[in-house]
Amino acid sequence: MTGQEEKVIVIDFGGQYNQLVARRVRECKVYCEIYSYRTPIEEIKAMNPKGIILTGGPNSCYEEGAPTYTKELFELGIPVLGLCYGAQLMNHILGGKVEKAPVREYGKTNTFIDGGKDSLFKGVEEETVVWMSHFDYISKPAPGFKILAHTADCPVAADANEEKKLYAIQFHPEVLHTVRGKDILYNFVRNICETQGTWKMDSFVENTIKEIRNKVGDGKVLLALSGGVDSSVAAGLLSRAIGKQLTCVFVDHGLLRKDEGNEVEAVFGKGGQFDLNFIRVNAQERYYEKLKGVSEPERKRKIIGEEFIRVFEEEAKKIGAVDFLAQGTIYPDVVESGLGGESAVIKSHHNVGGLPDFVDFKEIIEPLRDLFKDEVRKAGLELGIPEYLVFRQPFPGPGLGIRIVGEVSGDKVKIVQEADAIYREEIAKAAEEWKNENGHALPSAGKEATVDERFEHQYNSNPPWMPDQYFAALTNMRSVGVMGDERTYDYAVALRAVQTVDFMTAESAQIPFEVLQTAMSRIINEVKGVNRVFYDLTSKPPGTIEME
């Protein structure tokens, strides 16, 4: 059993929450994959799903050319849940009526439950808040369907043909604003679809290790280890599976956060907890040399990227031919590249595309290809990778190179590393205090916490102001200050902290003022070369998260 044979399929009609739906299903411990509505029914049938979920989408299902699906889907005897567009489409295909609603519903909406109290809405109060976002509505349920819920403006907020296990919900149970959303999805996925809940990270880790062994045999594997979450977890899995057949190349470009290079080496290098060939390339000076005199942001990015390829190429040549090149690709990468669902988001400017053609390899191996980011983190904990690696925030490839405005130098890197370390320390301290004061201390204080407890503690118990990404940057501006009796002429550091869902838009986080003040005074006292600290309030857009 891998946990993957019991699966729910999400059929994607282009809705913005498609990945979220799949993640919520997996939170019910049932494996879930996303496929475009263009996927033929034979393929869906062959996967033998326990249930099918139709997502939302931007179209009107009664319009010509709108995304649709064959009626046969509803005759397979497999439970189907339609969400928003999916709900409308299900009713439309089965003979109900969908039309433009007299009133558009958007946002949190009071909903009244009229039925399904032992099935889809089990445990949900008679009146509950849900998240609505629709222009069209179901004005007449399909024959055989009964209304299960309504709102003031929407006579069919949910309906169903319970005998055939076909359920349609106008609102979005996958978003957190739907107060009972998780329960509703759980009712569908676990009870209506009659699943056992076999998708767990410990069995995933165990099985993947076996699969890697089978696939690799006695072959050699090469992995570029960046020290980020994905490549670290991939390295951990591969090492557990094949030990010294794995070689990891870790390039320290001198633009990492404070102590990061040593931390990565401590875990994956000699004497660390994993058995593998670890090669650390100390290319710091090489990078600083290349970056000397360069202040234009795109040029800096280009130099850093190209130099990485050169360094990696040199190492690859020394290693010679390998059988596999390992990559830390994760499920959102697969979906967003258009292979999974409907919506192909192009993130080209961040992810350097293509494979390194200078590595002599036969095949690619991607052990994390099926996992969402939070699952990767859990797998990391299962493997025993320390929390400071597993819960690392996103860090850009060009590193501190794009957090130092203007020309980069070793001295400036040192300043920004020190300031950043202090800032992160203060935020971590304040977050921990908040957790302790608000009843989110680790539940098993005194004994070793389980992986799930540690994950909850780090991931789901944070203060409301907790940023999704935060760091210090060097503004490259110097100004006059006074320290003791002396006049100073030093750099200004900018502190950044943003809250974001998808990193495409972001708001500056409302860090408590005392935390900012403590960070500020510590930075000025402890970091030589800094006499001023700013807090960056800019949203994205118009700003970007990084400085350059």
Ligand code: XMP
């Ligand atoms: P921006 O600055 O574009 O950042 O608002 C959005 C997110 O992407 C990260 N980022 C990068 N990640 N290589 C990466 O791997 C890059 O060149 C890069 N530039 C930005 C940034 O940290 C943020 O999470």
